[in-house]
Amino acid sequence: MVDAPEEQQEESLFEAPPMGEQERMVEAILFASAEPVTVRELTGRMPHGSDPAEAIQYLRKRYEGRGVAVVRVGDAWAIRTAPDLGFLMQKETVEQRKLSRAAIETLAIIAYHQPVTRAEIEEIRGVSVSRGTIDQLLELEWIKLGRRRMTPGRPVTFIVTETFLDHFGLESARDLPGLKELRQAGLLDNRPPPGADEETEFESGEEEPDLFESDDEDDTVIDDEEA
């Protein structure tokens, strides 16, 4: 409850609801949706002058240790059951599609190396990536197209989605397990094979927008460049 009514009235003709009410509203909206809801959408649906980002923080605290939790998924928020209670939910459990080893590895490579081109995935796995593998991951909406790489041929890149983060309970791609260690060990470097055309490789490395450093992952959405 951090109301400063005078200030609010200066800013807006209508007073925003008290923070307690805003928290209730965020609670209702998050409860009503199976999908994560962005702060932007919350703002759009709540009364003028509301501050859903702040209300979420209160709500999140309120649900700590409860049967459900307020979780962050990329730029969005969702309510999910506490993982320790999964055993109660046999009835709700959805049959998970069995992913091939190739698909799982490809997914991990995309997640840790994003944005990554198909050629780079193949370089890492040492084998060509079948069309079906990418298709399956696209269909699951776990990956999507990132920006085209600004190298000859302008190859498409792949990045992971919010659905991926949601599925694996990740707040952001930066929270991937072991990411920091892999990075420190240089295993996420784009290291060209010796004797390769280093000019090109260097350029591609430089153009590569590092998703993990950027705060706003939304701006990597693209793909109408073909048009």
Added chain:
Amino acid sequence: MVDAPEEQQEESLFEAPPMGEQERMVEAILFASAEPVTVRELTGRMPHGSDPAEAIQYLRKRYEGRGVAVVRVGDAWAIRTAPDLGFLMQKETVEQRKLSRAAIETLAIIAYHQPVTRAEIEEIRGVSVSRGTIDQLLELEWIKLGRRRMTPGRPVTFIVTETFLDHFGLESARDLPGLKELRQAGLLDNRPPPGADEETEFESGEEEPDLFESDDEDDTVIDDEEA
């Protein structure tokens, strides 16, 4: 639930979880279930010796005044949006459109000639008035039914409403400007009526014969003969 604790312990090797845990479980199950859940089903899903009925009562209290509520649906339980926040689940987009020509003309005729029957409107407009046009004006609450005309068939008449006067900023329908005023205001064409000044027009027209000069109104039928 009228269990004596001694009996419970005799029945089960495992002690039931603490009530706080049971409450969490009920919370998670009610949250994740696609349908309201009965106490019997909760009992079946929760660890042996649990008392979901009691847990529900705690949970219900906990949610009092929150953005969602634990509600009874028949003999089952569910979590639902608090009734006062239902408005958040609706998103209304308002689109402004210009009233169609047919509608505005019909409205004008009603305003100038009220009370007026549909047949009279059609006579003045020279085309039939669609049901939809009248409905739209009724819906906008700009017109309403007046007295029936005391003529054969006792047709209904239409008159304009207070809402209409409000919307158009008029004190009464009598305040609408008359034809002469419309003409003076330049809203009516100042074209001379047919038959006047023809010689003069012809003199200028002889050098530069422009048949269509006088026929800029799209309702004059010239080209039909070619068909």
Added chain:
Amino acid sequence: MSDDPSILETSVSDRLAAEALIVDVEGFEGPLDLLLTLSRTQKVDLRKISVLELAEQYLAFVEKAKELRIELAADYLVMAAWLAFLKSRLLLPPDPAEEGPSGEELAAHLAFQLERLQAMRDASARLMARDQLGRDFFARGITEDVTRTRRVTYTANILDLMQAYSRIRTKDEFRPLSFDARESILTMEQALDRMRSLIGFAGEWTDIMSYLPDDWSGDPKRRRSATASTFAATLELAKEGKLELRQTDTFAPIQIRSREARNG
């Protein structure tokens, strides 16, 4: 090199493992995967792996596969060729005249590739071991979709209203006109028909006005229409090369004459 005793003197269990590898060749996801599996027999940190030893293991594997007449995919053979080349680079003293990366550089890169592949394997295992939505934690079961209602409001102002009324009244006043107009119009087709039939007689320059139909020259409105359509008809005929037009001065009478009559 393949008969180097150090390679052949492998333990029985290693040989059995090698044969199992061959039987399982379908199970490998390419040469790099196979190399990674072979590297496990060295039981060392991937960073300390002996690439030379690994290359020899791989080449032995390919030899064995050939003996057993197992068809190896092309990329396995390409890798074999490359590893044979790498092996020679690693064993022979460096030739200063030789271009390109040294054997050590190539070996280091291969070691890096193997370590990276293993790292990604481990990462994917850790990823899949996480709590997953729909398996370990769950989303809302009863959702309330946002109902999107679109409300259309119609606008009109007093000016629209008055203009609409004016429009109707105007139409009303001029309705007779439209009937008159229809009767007072000589269409271009009519004029053209008429001119076609008359033009043959126009040997000399004649005022265009003399071609107006008799009953169209009296009433000014009709005369105006007839003048226009007749003029348009003569232009059309001039275009067809049937007649000529002239006008001595601005606003002077327009005169026409037949071309055919003159030529023929």
